């Protein structure tokens with residue numbers, strides 16, 4: 001069966017494409033306006049089919065036919081007010097998406113978005129388009145999927161919508177479970193499965209020197225593997241703080257004396273800030289600022305209880321058996337299910353944004369695997385019909 005062709009819109013650094021390519025889909029166009037992200041995509045899948053620019057600037061004539069369109073327009077607004085004003089600029093990106101569907105006329109499209117997407121006016125618009133608008137030909141199936149249920153070592157919930165004009169395609173069933181009740185399911189993959197064995201103390205605080213040209217511009221990179229295993233340089237006070245946080249713990253484990261003022265004055269609220277990951281669970285959702293411990297549960301999972309700190313009235317971690325740092329870019333990329341030899345372009349901050357924005361490839365791959373048989377079936381039916389026509 002020949003490879004189904006695919007367009008990736010809002011492609012980022014290519015997380016979704018990694019999963020679809022693994023199931024034999026052939027990318028023929030990708031659109032992404034963040035140059036560094038587009039360059040990372042290009043470093044892995046080739047530059048020829050990448051448009052590193054605003055989706056609105058892609059001319060109708062340049063949109064090829066394709067078997068499938070993947071990628072979700074970023075969602076700007078969440079409210080239960082409904083869609084009051086179709087000219088609202090927030091809807092611009094959705095109109096662009098519809099334009100691509102109209103021009104490429106894919107058999108299937110896949111939209112991914114944040115888990116709250118079903119509460120957005122954009123979702124209402126999509127349902128209306130499928131009911132009596134531009135997407136009438138397509139049957140929709142949608143739901144919120146957790147990447148951990150598809151073999152990714154991360155709990156990350158995304159709304160997935162599959163639209164198909166070749167018969168409804170159901171969302172893929174989970175392949176993994178926290179505590180599988182039957183043999184058809186595997187146990188969730190854990191942090192230990194994906195980051196154990198990497199050097200506890202990365203050698204460098206910086207990406208290596210070097211730049212490459214993409215889209216006529218010089219950009220930092222290409223980096224891969226241990227190039228991305230970079231540490232930060234926390235202050236002694238920060239290190240002191242990290243040492244009190246056990247796996248699964250967070251800011252509430254800090255001794256009062258070590259609390260930053262903003263937290264001391266706000267005794268309730270977000271619990272996972274300055275949190276420490278756990279070896280034997282999938283990670284929490286990796287966001288774009290995973291390198292800042294104050295933004296979530298991003299401290300390395302290795303910690304063992306050490307001596308009693310009289311001054312603080314708590315146990316510290318044993319420094320010889322604990323790793324007091326945030327996860328590195330390499331670790332975050334592995335948790336996001338990128339292969340260790342994925343090629344990255346950009347500054348530290350740009351690459352972190354690419355990693356945090358991506359769809360984990362394992363989740364994308366599960367969706368691709370679910371869709372592929374319907375496309376293959378459609379293609380062999382087309383061939384049979386063609387044979388019949390030729391026979392007469």
Ligand SMILES: C[S@@+](CC[C@H](N)C(=O)[O-])C[C@H]1O[C@@H](n2cnc3c(N)ncnc32)[C@H](O)[C@@H]1O
Nearest residue numbers: 010011012013014015016033034054055358359
């Ligand atoms: C959630 S990220 C996509 C992640 C990607 N699907 C992956 O798996 O790696 C959304 C992307 O849309 C891009 N974007 C937003 N507005 C755009 C526009 N007008 N034209 C092109 N790309 C845009 C952003 O730069 C961002 O990289």
